[in-house]
Amino acid sequence: MEDGISKLQTKADQRLIADYYDDLSRSFDQRISEQDRVRIRKAFEFANEAHAGVKRKSGEPYIIHPIAVANIVSAEIGLGATSIIAAILHDVVEDTDYTLTDMENLFGVKVARIVDGLTKLSDEMTAQHDSKQAINFRKMLMTLSDDVRVILIKLADRLHNMRTLESMAPHKQLKIAAETLYIFAPLAHRLGLYAIKTELEDLSLKYKQPETYNLIKFRLHSQKERRDYLVDQFITPIQAELAKEGINFTISGRLKSIYSIWNKMQSKGVSFDEIYDLMAIRIVFRPNDSRSEKRQCFDILSLITDIYKPKPDRIRDWITIPKANGYEALHVTVMGPAGKWVEVQIRTERMDAIAERGFAAHYKYKGDSSAETELDRWLEKIREMLQNPESDALEFLDEFKMNLYSREIVVFTPKGKMVNLPKGATVTDFAYEIHTDLGNHCIGAKINHKLMPMSHVLSSGDQVEILTSKSQRPDIEWLKFITTAKAKSKIKQAFKLDKRQHLEQGREIIEEKLKAFNIKPTSDTLKKITAYYNLSNKDQLYAQIGMGFIDFNDIENILKSRRQSKLAKYWKLSFGKKENDEEVEFDLPDKKIDKKNTFILKENPEETNYTLAKCCQPIPGENVLGYLTSSNHVVIHKRNCPVANKLMSQHGDRIITAEWTKFKKRSYLTRLKMNGFDRVGIVSEITNIISKLNNINMRTVMFDTHDGIFEGELFLYIHNVEDLNKLIARLMKIKGIEQVERMERVED
16 A cells, blocks of 8 residues: 555554545445556545645545545445546645646546536635625536536535534534535435435534534433334334235334434424424335336335324325435334334335435436436526526525425426426416426416416415416516526526616615715625625625615614614614714724634623624524624624525625623513413413513513413513523413413514
8 A cells, every 4th residue: 555655644644544545445346347446546646645745624634535525425425436536636626736637637538527616716716796605606516517426526525524524613613514504415405315415414503503413412312222112112013014925125213313303393393302203114125026116115005004003194105206306215104002103114225225325326226217317307407597697606506595495396287297396386486497488478377277376386286277478578576476496597587687787776775865864885884784684795785675675765764763773773873964064974893803713792782893683683692603794793693593504605704603791781572472271360370470580571462362272472571591491491380381482583
């Protein structure tokens, strides 16, 4: 193993590199010929020399990273020699003096093109107003549209970076984790890489919300013994029946991922103990070639439902109509012996390989398959988006994200052709999916023979007949209700939206409104207005206002309101003219904020360098982060805020870590929602508990009772999250109360 080891490396480094390369070599199977192994070895020796002397943040030799990425590409995704070579070389052009021409001369055109797609842009090539992250992603996808291996290697690259993220600075951990959750995990899902998607999600949560991650992990570990017992009890009769039928199978319990548990707790508003489907049972079998796979899967389903009673609305047939990412399986939820619902997944070995490795596995099983055709359709949509000259990089990133559908519906044309659309898609989205002209002239539809408007949201199984009129033309209002990126792109093209015109209109509206309050449209002023509307830059603000998506008349209410708004409260605006009749600006501290250090949130009312985001309305004590809108101003978001996730994925260089000091003087309006069984005196008990707590004041109490059930909302002034948690714990002890939860949005 002496060949290819640089003299710049210590013996310990050389041994470590040799071990990693041996691991890579062991992942090779019949896919990799002897000739290919020689090419891979040549790429390793070249890359090792190119990266010689360079260390990662962890202290390891840099070459460890590309070898590890190549190992993921080979062992976990199952790609061939060209992909493995490109993975080994993926950082050479970006980090050394070697060029793409060198790559092409040494390793061929295909490898060079993939490496080019994986190479980031330089700072000089990045427009000042745009997001470097978004531009790099668009560049990578331009190569993807020709060669899907680019994105598969990029996912492997991201997975290894996430596995070794502990060596990075905290603010960079937040940026990388959020970007992973926003784009790369959904992308892995869209390509059918379930195992990689799950690991990316769990690792993202680990760094974004470490306390939550560790708590769920501990709870899962503490229940392992009981869980194993219940699984054994559940599968024993199934094993006996399958063996009796002579079926060659494996059966195992699959634990729900930490991220999916957390996500369900958030979306359903339930606690860890209220999640019933922590486990799924997976049956993978080798089918008999003489009968169809589908029939054999349903035979096993029949055996299981003879043993356990199924939940009628929880049978999912992903074999007759596979998911868009190629996933095939039969799912059924049954009542287990312990009175718990259990999901059972039934797959053949082929289906299981595709579920874990996605499209890469189709090459092994089907070659030129229908699943690859589905991939081609998806790539065609990406090409269409890339060809849209109207969208900037941030717009493109948003549109691309919309194409990573986590949930889909299936609808049908009048002739019975099946069309996949994202959940929430409308009649207009369907029309544009069929043909651009159909979308442009759409006036409505007959859905299951009933007349429906263009904005009607479709349901899975609908049969849709689009109605058109020659006089119909696209309307800017359509953009407010459509869902798919394709429809948005086509409407914008039909309008031939002149971006400069909208930017200019928006700029004029803003300057005119600010002038009425004698405020200069300075850079800081515009950044703060942009932050208020949760946009990324002033061009987006101008365009949104110019196109009429934001009604800037709101500024009068924001500035003139008696109770200080988010802008007035934290930016300390002065209105009217001073004695010297000069125009006034926002009063901001001059001190520049250090991105590398944790930003400390102080209670001092004189602090003017931070505001609390209106989208998630954090209160003291919650896990938060900061988004720099300028060098001396921060917007504070909760770490699990969707808007913050988007900002981190597009402008990660502006993200900083933030922590609260003890807040005891100022209070924050918080909204609680509760429900339970109504009884005499329950409202009095609730209000008495609140009034006895010194640090909490009530603003509004609303209750509604029907059929013995009550629902209530409390608007309270809270000092910090500790006081809030104490209150919720006290309220939950009241007889009759079933649930108390905090609502994110508060209209104050």
